[in-house]
Amino acid sequence: MANRPFNSVHNLRTSVWQANLSLWRNNLVFGTQGNVSGLDRNRREILIKPSGVAYETLTPAMLVRVRLNGQVVSSKWKPSVDTIHHLFLYRHLKEVGGVCHTHSRFTTVFAILGQSVPTLSTGHADVFGTEIPVTEYVDNSADAIGQAFLSVYRKTHCPAIILGRHGLFAVGTTAEKAAFHALMAEYCAQTSFYALLLGSLVKKEIHPLPEEEIRKWFTRYHSERYGQDKTQEE
Secondary structure (H helix, E strand, C coil), X not given: CCCCCCCCHHHHHHHHHHHHHHHHHCCCCCCCCCEEEEEECCCCEEEECECCCCHHHCCHHHCEEEECCCCECCCCCCECCCHHXXXXXXXXXXXXXXXXXXXXHHHHHHHHHCCCECCCCHHHHHHHXXXXXXXXXXXXXXXXXXXXXXXXXXXXXXXXXXXXXXXXXXXXXXXHHHHHHHHHHHHHHHHHHHHHHHHHHCCCCCCCCCHHHHHHHHHHHCCCCCCCCHHHCC
């Protein structure tokens, strides 16, 4: 899920469609729950999954255009019921170009527990550099979800945040990156769940990595030394 320059609406539509399908292919969504959106900065509008549409039937043409002021651009499809939360995050986080929402299994377990996902492995430290935080429970009226996410995001700068008793919202520079953060949050939640559970069974206390180790791994992963030279990508 590399970042791609969006030089046309077609590119954005394809990217948002692929990001939505990635949730389904990676078992992060069930039924018609969950959604990904992507921002077209020039047009000041987003593309988002239509409400109640099964992922296996989703096509790029079905994605709904919605202006940042909430106005739906002519479409026979209704946008996701979570559109209001996506728009809130785009309006308040200028660095964000994609938003993803899931109710994936293990992040939802932590949501029910009201417990953050601790940084137990280097893989977790690589991507997030911090625990994956959880908010207090809020309902989905007005800006409640957006405000809860924003409050925690500004304190932690973690691009994936668990909503108490709900699920996960993740953000990124693109729709694909937001979906990637949701995927990695689920991986970290799953490995942490099993580590904590097995640790309790064998009476071994599991501690997060030391802060200096977390920062070391995070800095390495996000430095120019990791991955391919973006200027060489075709």
